[in-house]
Amino acid sequence: KGGERRASPRVSTRGIVETVPVLASDARPAVQSIRVRDISRGGIGLLSSNAIKTTTRMLVSIPAGKNSEQLVVLCEVARCESVAGGLHVIGCRFVQRLTALEFDQLIAGNAEVIT
Numbered sequence: 001k002g003g004e005r006r007a008s009p010r011v012s013t014r015g016i017v018e019t020v021p022v023l024a025s026d027a028r029p030a031v032q033s034i035r036v037r038d039i040s041r042g043g044i045g046l047l048s049s050n051a052i053k054t055t056t057r058m059l060v061s062i063p064a065g066k067n068s069e070q071l072v073v074l075c076e077v078a079r080c081e082s083v084a085g086g087l088h089v090i091g092c093r094f095v096q097r098l099t100a101l102e103f104d105q106l107i108a109g110n111a112e113v114i115t
Contacts, residue, residue: 008040008097015063017046022057022074034090036062041103043093044075051088052077060092064102071102 015036021029037045044060052058056077064071075092083089 008042010038010040010045012038017044017063018061019046020059020061022059037089039103041094041097041100043078043091046090046092048088048090049086051080051082052090054078054080057095058092 013036016033017036019032019034023029032048032050035047037047039045039062044062054077058075058077059072060075061070061072063069074095076095077090078093079089079091081089
């Protein structure tokens with residue numbers, strides 16, 4: 001891919017994550033449930049009916065493991081692109097990359113790597 005800047009392979013996955021924007025004001029941010037497209041050690045791909053401005057930072061709560069555990073990571077929106085059906089593909093980079101152990105916990109049982 002010509003413009004590919006991704007440092008880690010993506011793993012296709014499906015599910016829902018909870019997101020909360022990090023706001024500079026004292027306003028109470030709204031929690032939003034967003035569908036997941038893929039994940040890598042460096043970021044997560046989301047599919048949403050709402051556009052999210054690039055550079056927006058948000059906390060993303062990702063299911064991890066089998067005991068309803070959640071991994072909460074700080075992400076920054078790197079791109080937001082409109083696609084069919086009024087949806088938006090949102091590419092987020094993790095502000096701090098996941099460790100190999102954290103990533104393995106997130107993708108346990110899912111081996112479909114996208115290259």
